[in-house]
Amino acid sequence: QWLKDDCPKTDVGGFVVGSKTESATLYCKSSTVLAGVPFVNVVLEYCNLTVRWLIAEGMPIEVDSAGKVVVAVVSGDARNILLAERLSLNILSRASGVASASRRAVAIKQAKGWHGYVAGTRKTTPGFATVEKYALLVGGASTHRLDLSQMIMLKDNHIWSAGNITNAVHKARQAAGFSAKIEVECQSVEEALEACAAGAEIVMLDNFTP
Incomplete structure (x- = not known):
């Protein structure tokens, strides 16, 4: 559905690059906790692309003075790489941001010796709640409740x-x-x-x- 929203008919720009096989390197430019990999894998698979992850889901990424860290390498038809590019980056950026924030909150809780839970509310982005709630778990927090029916x-x-x-x-x-x-x-x-x-x-x- 995300791909249909992003490209409901035809990606005209894709015809410019054609279907030749290419590789694209995914970089991270700021320190974070990587999250969203399973969702991106589905997007890339749907676009007939292969991916090699160099950093595992949930691992912290420390960006040094060089300014960027290689996270993954995607291979396949050039037009399909461009089709999946922005959606994949959006998923990773949003999920990693949520995971990073939740991990910081959990670290503060632990440092203070508090034994309760850090939990995310239902104030999520419409249509993206599953990814954001999942990212909370990656960061070490709880989800409170996933929807109105749970509690x-x-x-x-x-x-x-x-x-x-x-x-x-x-x-x-x-x-x-x-x-x-x-x-x-x-x-x-x-x-x-x-x-x-x-x-x-x-x-x-x-x-x-x-």
Whole structure:
């Protein structure tokens, strides 16, 4: 679908380079954690290209004063290399950025001796959530929840609509049964205590001062 979005009809520029066999070298120009390799492999395979990765998924890449590090070499028809180029770079750039940020956050958590989880929210890029959530895992963080069906999360709008936290939690429990976890976003200690008393398994402290 990504390729169809990028090239819905014909890549006219591809006719300029033709179908001669070429190789393209993928460089990384800034330090990061490599992520997104499985998704790029699918894109390249779809375009009948082969790839040799010199750095494994999840490995840190340290860019020195030389300014770039070879990550992979792609081979195949020149027009297909150009067709897959931008999409592959977009996937790697986005996924590696998310993995790098999550790994930094996990490192800070560990340095502080905190034993909780670092988890990414559902505030993802539309159509790209799977890649971004996967990249969180590569970086060492958790995904919190992949979509609305995985866990019930009651935010301020749910609570306002239900009247109060207790009503919202009870309605959610009636709808979901005993097996689903309920998380409540709370803006005060009093709200957090009410959520716990109502039966919420997880309390999110919204904009609390540490």
